[in-house]
Amino acid sequence: MAPKLDPSHAIPSEIWFEEIAPDYPVIRIRNQHATATIALHGAHVIDYTPSDQQAIIFTSRDAIYQEGKAIRGGVPVCWPWFNAHPTDPSMPSHGFARNRFWQLTASQSIEQGTQIILELDTNAIELWSHSTKLTLTITVGKSLSIKLTTTNLSEAPLTIGGALHSYLTVGDIKKIQITGLEDTNFTDTITGKQKKQQGAIEFSGETDNVYHNTDTATTIHDPLLKREVTVEKNGSQSTVIWNPWTEKSSTLPDLADDEFPQFVCIEAANAHKDLYELNPGESHSLITIISSRPLSEC
Numbered sequence: 001m002a003p004k005l006d007p008s009h010a011i012p013s014e015i016w017f018e019e020i021a022p023d024y025p026v027i028r029i030r031n032q033h034a035t036a037t038i039a040l041h042g043a044h045v046i047d048y049t050p051s052d053q054q055a056i057i058f059t060s061r062d063a064i065y066q067e068g069k070a071i072r073g074g075v076p077v078c079w080p081w082f083n084a085h086p087t088d089p090s091m092p093s094h095g096f097a098r099n100r101f102w103q104l105t106a107s108q109s110i111e112q113g114t115q116i117i118l119e120l121d122t123n124a125i126e127l128w129s130h131s132t133k134l135t136l137t138i139t140v141g142k143s144l145s146i147k148l149t150t151t152n153l154s155e156a157p158l159t160i161g162g163a164l165h166s167y168l169t170v171g172d173i174k175k176i177q178i179t180g181l182e183d184t185n186f187t188d189t190i191t192g193k194q195k196k197q198q199g200a201i202e203f204s205g206e207t208d209n210v211y212h213n214t215d216t217a218t219t220i221h222d223p224l225l226k227r228e229v230t231v232e233k234n235g236s237q238s239t240v241i242w243n244p245w246t247e248k249s250s251t252l253p254d255l256a257d258d259e260f261p262q263f264v265c266i267e268a269a270n271a272h273k274d275l276y277e278l279n280p281g282e283s284h285s286l287i288t289i290i291s292s293r294p295l296s297e298c
């Protein structure tokens with residue numbers, strides 16, 4: 001059941017609330033820099049569109065807006081693990097934070113744009129025995145900034161992974177290049193092989209790569225949309241690049257078959273062995289900052 005939104009968190013003509021499906025509220029944001037939509041379910045950014053530009057974030061037209069179901073597209077908050085659970089296959093893919101309603105706890109206008117803070121009550125989650133505080137701070141401005149902070153409130157150390165799994169709109173996956181990961185070692189999840197990236201990333205089939213020890217920004221060069229989209233990050237040791245292509249798309253009921261050319265996922269992640277250990281009382285923040293500029297300015 002969706003938690004009640006506190007009307008005092010609305011700001012006239014800047015932050016307001018709507019339902020995009022029954023009992024499925026979203027937060028709408030509009031300011032001089034951009035518009036955005038954030039679902040309370042999963043604290044999931046489902047749209048971010050800077051003024052005078054096409055949408056940066058891709059969300060499938062077949063996405064399912066239903067409690068307990070992850071939204072296909074947007075920026076899923078994958079926590080506290082990335083992809084399959086390391087030991088228990090019965091656990092949900094990418095953790096449970098994207099499958100629950102979060103609470104909106106604060107909102108404000110700041111110099112950079114509009115900021116909101118959402119919180120997930122992890123104590124109420126039966127799959128999770130640790131005591132943690134989990135907050136997501138979203139800033140909508142010239143760039144989209146998302147910060148996921150975990151605090152270990154228990155007496156024992158806690159190991160966490162996860163990802164801010166952004167789906168980014170592109171003109172045509174076959175025409176883009178991604179730079180920033182040249183000469184980086186990666187795990188090819190499809191074959192299980194360890195590889196090294198030669199040159200820029202280009203796409204000609206299903207791609208599911210986990211790049212390790214990455215602390216650099218990654219940039220999409222998009223000749224059709226005539227722009228570069230840059231994903232900066234912090235507190236993230238892995239970068240995941242994913243596109244399902246044709247066959248895998250046909251197994252995803254919440255992604256239309258013709259949609260795979262329209263997006264690429266660049267994920268600020270902590271995957272495989274790239275995890276964080278938090279001692280009691282310690283916090284960790286995973287941050288992604290997404291921005292774009294027209295090719296004419298590059």
Ligand SMILES: O=P(O)(O)OC[C@H]1O[C@@H](O)[C@H](O)[C@@H](O)[C@@H]1O
Pocket residue numbers: 070083093094165189208209240242267
């Ligand atoms: O279908 P899901 O659970 O949202 O996952 C989508 C993809 O997410 C990516 O992060 C993984 O690298 C892929 O292996 C996975 O298929």
